[in-house]
Amino acid sequence: MKRLVILGAGTAGTMMANLMVKKLPKHEWELVIVDQNRTHYYQPGFLFLPFDIYQPEDVIKPINDFLPKRVKRIVAGIDRVEPKSNQVLLENGELITYDLLVIATGCNIAPEEVNGMMSDKWYKEVFDFYTYDGACALRKKLQTWEGGKLVIHITEMPIKCPVAPLEFAFLADAFFTEKGMRDKVDITFVTPLSGAFTKPVASKQLTYLLKEKNIKIVADFAIERVDSDNRKIHDYGGQEVDYDLLVTVPTNMGDPMVARSGFGNDLNYVPTDKCTLQSKVADNIFVIGDATDLPASKAGAVAHFEAEVMVENMMHFIEGKPMRFEFDGHSNCFIETGHGKALLIDFNYTHEPVEGSFPLGGFGPLKLLKETRMNHMGKLAFRWVYWNMLLKGVPIPFVPATMSHAGKDFSAIECD
Amino acid sequence: MTTTLAGKEVNVNAEGYMTDLNQWTKEIALEIAQQEEVTLNEKSWQVITWIQEQFKNEDALTIRKVGKSGVTDIKEFYELFPNGPLKKASKIAGIPKPVSCI
Numbered sequence: 468m469k470r471l472v473i474l475g476a477g478t479a480g481t482m483m484a485n486l487m488v489k490k491l492p493k494h495e496w497e498l499v500i501v502d503q504n505r506t507h508y509y510q511p512g513f514l515f516l517p518f519d520i521y522q523p524e525d526v527i528k529p530i531n532d533f534l535p536k537r538v539k540r541i542v543a544g545i546d547r548v549e550p551k552s553n554q555v556l557l558e559n560g561e562l563i564t565y566d567l568l569v570i571a572t573g574c575n576i577a578p579e580e581v582n583g584m585m586s587d588k589w590y591k592e593v594f595d596f597y598t599y600d601g602a603c604a605l606r607k608k609l610q611t612w613e614g615g616k617l618v619i620h621i622t623e624m625p626i627k628c629p630v631a632p633l634e635f636a637f638l639a640d641a642f643f644t645e646k647g648m649r650d651k652v653d654i655t656f657v658t659p660l661s662g663a664f665t666k667p668v669a670s671k672q673l674t675y676l677l678k679e680k681n682i683k684i685v686a687d688f689a690i691e692r693v694d695s696d697n698r699k700i701h702d703y704g705g706q707e708v709d710y711d712l713l714v715t716v717p718t719n720m721g722d723p724m725v726a727r728s729g730f731g732n733d734l735n736y737v738p739t740d741k742c743t744l745q746s747k748v749a750d751n752i753f754v755i756g757d758a759t760d761l762p763a764s765k766a767g768a769v770a771h772f773e774a775e776v777m778v779e780n781m782m783h784f785i786e787g788k789p790m791r792f793e794f795d796g797h798s799n800c801f802i803e804t805g806h807g808k809a810l811l812i813d814f815n816y817t818h819e820p821v822e823g824s825f826p827l828g829g830f831g832p833l834k835l836l837k838e839t840r841m842n843h844m845g846k847l848a849f850r851w852v853y854w855n856m857l858l859k860g861v862p863i864p865f866v867p868a869t870m871s872h873a874g875k876d877f878s879a880i881e882c883d
Numbered sequence: 884m885t886t887t888l889a890g891k892e893v894n895v896n897a898e899g900y901m902t903d904l905n906q907w908t909k910e911i912a913l914e915i916a917q918q919e920e921v922t923l924n925e926k927s928w929q930v931i932t933w934i935q936e937q938f939k940n941e942d943a944l945t946i947r948k949v950g951k952s953g954v955t956d957i958k959e960f961y962e963l964f965p966n967g968p969l970k971k972a973s974k975i976a977g978i979p980k981p982v983s984c985i
Contacts, residue, residue: 580947623945623946623947624943624945624981624983625943629983629984629985630983630984630985659945659946659969660981660982660983661967661970661980664985665980665981665982665983665985666982666983666984666985667896667897667898669985673985686967687966687967687969687970689946689957689969691957703946703957703958703960703961704961704965704966704967704968718947732942733947733948733951741941760942762941762943764984798984800984802985812984812985814984819985820984820985
């Protein structure tokens with residue numbers, strides 16, 4: 468009997484378990500998934516928790532509800548992977564050997580990486596919204612906050628769901644407007660990049676949103692420290708920004724298990740072939756989702772597109788055939804702009820987001836890079852798709868793993 | 884689109900960042916540095932070489948990474964390339980500007 472071990476039962480790991488169960492014959496393969504948590508979080512929903520659009524119960528379900536019965540479930544922390552001996556050491560001392568390993572341990576925030584970010588003001592005046600606890604704490608804060616300087620801040624790239632901080636700013640504008648207190652709130656968006664939008668087409672199409680919503684931008688801000696006593700953030704170049712309420716996206720890092728295994732990069736991401744998704748650590752280790760070091764977005768949609776490619780490559784690997792399925796960095800996401808509207812973007816490693824229609828070229832019904840109500844409905848409907856189709860590995864109609872060029876307007880940019 | 888730098892025609896994007904590192908030369912770097920009002924010294928060239936290596940390895944460039952590079956520290960990086968060092972150093976090194984997905 469051979470054994471496939473999947474580390475992590477989040478979005479990527481759960482999808483892989485569901486897809487591989489269908490591919491691997493029962494009498495030949497045993498499937499094992501390891502995760503210390505019992506709860507599956509719908510992470511895209513964290514953005515909506517602070518603004519009371521979602522309730523906490525909308526974003527949590529038991530992990531076991533989404534795993535096939537055939538998959539053996541181990542609830543334990545992972546100490547390390549030992550690629551040379553094909554085994555995983557668990558924190559409880561148990562050893563599991565594998566023939567094939569999938570690393571899907573994701574990434575998490577590391578606020579301790581910035582001086583002063585973790586202080587006695589954490590979850591009082593300084594918040595994250597990338598964790599369930601952070602989003603719930605912020606939700607409580609916003610219920611009674613009387614206004615002042617709201618600073619939304621990105622520490623450094625790469626981060627999970629790179630547009631979420633901007634969406635947070637848009638939703639905050641709508642939230643305070645609807646509460647009748649927008650005039651009491653000053654919103655500033657602070658980014659280490661050159662602006663809120665960094666790609667030429669998106670920048671040209673979307674910069675109006677910031678003006679319209681009266682959101683100030685501080686760009687090229689590389690944070691050095693948080694001065695939580697005086698409510699200021701400082702950058703290495705001497706810039707400083709005052710806040711009353713700081714909503715920060717701390718440094719994102721891969722799981723400490725990767726560092727303990729000795730094969731991560733400086734942010735604990737696993738070196739991965741960007742086309743085949745095979746690790747550069749060992750041939751029988753594949754990596755998916757936020758755990759990789761790929762130059763693609765860290766997002767559930769990317770994990771979903773990766774899964775389709777990876778399953779085929781893993782089957783070829785098992786059969787000893789060359790891998791020929793290539794991931795193109797395909798990603799898409801809805802961007803909430805507040806007041807019941809959203810944008811949709813679709814892009815890959817080489818193509819930036821452009822205008823057009825999606826998923827059916829020329830027809831839509833969703834519009835790319837345009838604010839519409841339909842896109843917002845799409846984002847809300849996606850929660851159902853996530854729980855009922857995506858995690859279970861049910862193909863999503865009309866949305867292939869590699870990016871379609873149909874119905875898109877690439878005339879505004881040069882393609883290579 | 885293309886532009887002429889140091890007497891050579893090179894491919895650039897709308898913001899003037901080179902799109903083909905193979906076309907990069909030291910003379911081109913000097914001309915971009917002049918446009919950006921940056922003076923290059925020996926240390927600057929070491930940083931530029933290190934940045935180009937990161938790009939070739941497809942490693943994302945961040946200020947933190949520069950700080951841990953062993954070539955320079957963050958304070959010195961700001962002195963070498965004042966006002967948005969990552970952006971300016973990338974432009975001079977002939978690699979794309981660090982970006983997000985939109």
